[in-house]
Amino acid sequence: MASGQAFMAMHWGQxxxxxxxxxxxxxxxxxxxTVPTFCPKSKQPELKHAAVNISAAKLPWRLLxxxxxxxxxxxxxxxxxxxxxxxxxxxxxVPFGREPHEKGLVGVLFRAASAEPASRExxxxxxxxxxxxxxDLMRYDDKARGQHRAxxxxxxxxxxxxxxxxxxxxxxxxxxxxxxxQDELPADAxxxxxxxxxxxxxxxxxxxxKQVCTCFDVSExxxxxxxxxxxxxxxxxxxxxxxxxKCGTNCGSCIPALRKLVTLHPAVAPAS
Ligand code: FES
Numbered sequence: 001m002a003s004g005q006a007f008m009a010m011h012w013g014q015x016x017x018x019x020x021x022x023x024x025x026x027x028x029x030x031x032x033x034t035v036p037t038f039c040p041k042s043k044q045p046e047l048k049h050a051a052v053n054i055s056a057a058k059l060p061w062r063l064l065x066x067x068x069x070x071x072x073x074x075x076x077x078x079x080x081x082x083x084x085x086x087x088x089x090x091x092x093x094v095p096f097g098r099e100p101h102e103k104g105l106v107g108v109l110f111r112a113a114s115a116e117p118a119s120r121e122x123x124x125x126x127x128x129x130x131x132x133x134x135x136d137l138m139r140y141d142d143k144a145r146g147q148h149r150a151x152x153x154x155x156x157x158x159x160x161x162x163x164x165x166x167x168x169x170x171x172x173x174x175x176x177x178x179x180x181x182q183d184e185l186p187a188d189a190x191x192x193x194x195x196x197x198x199x200x201x202x203x204x205x206x207x208x209x210k211q212v213c214t215c216f217d218v219s220e221x222x223x224x225x226x227x228x229x230x231x232x233x234x235x236x237x238x239x240x241x242x243x244x245x246k247c248g249t250n251c252g253s254c255i256p257a258l259r260k261l262v263t264l265h266p267a268v269a270p271a272s
Pocket of ligand 1: 212213214215216247248249250251252253254255
């Protein structure tokens with residue numbers, strides 16, 4: 001991008017991003033910041049180019065709430081969260097995850113910022129919509145400084161997994177907490193350290209590795225590990241890999257990358 005230009009993602013209407021204008025009115029998403037002109041015949045909006053004036057928003061208080069929800073509840077939760085976005089100077093609410101998720105879950109991420117801490121009532125409503133209002137959560141509260149943290153853990157056959165959290169005030173812990181939830185990494189080693197502030201992870205965890213198959217969220221680390229046991233020629237090994245991890249069995253766009261990994265990582269000969 002040339003110096004003197006600015007970039008902004010379009011199509012982020014009030015469905016996903018909103019907030020409150022200086023007069024307290026609800027904002028209409030990013031495209032509301034650009035020109036309202038449109039072609040009278042085709043109705044195509046002329047919002048792709050506009051002169052801009054950028055100034056820093058002074059919104060030091062932050063909120064981040066993220067949770068995996070059952071597919072049947074995620075849309076209703078997003079609709080209700082959307083109605084709360086105009087309670088903040090800035091807010092966005094987006095789904096995340098992969099389709100199909102093997103447990104039928106959809107991720108919902110709500111982010112907000114404002115000049116002053118939000119009311120406890122508003123925070124509680126967001127927590128309730130994301131299932132973060134139970135008694136079996138880990139919590140930390142410092143009302144005077146607007147700091148609040150809540151963690152919801154789930155016990156699975158693979159150990160403890162973080163399946164929902166909220167951070168308010170200082171949300172720099174997002175750097176390690178969000179990957180823990182989104183990549184569904186084991187959380188057994190954390191204990192109460194999950195409530196630690198700051199961007200530095202309190203426990204060293206192995207990153208999941210680069211995602212190769214988007215459809216089934218299969219990482220390069222998992223592929224390389226599985227290839228150790230895949231025997232035969234390239235086609236045979238690829239088919240064993242697909243059988244074990246499902247990678248490359250939906251849209252197929254990752255197959256060239258899978259083939260490359262098959263040739264780069266030979267099988268380990270079985271011990272005789
Ligand atoms: S990315 Fe679609 S099958 Fe791998």
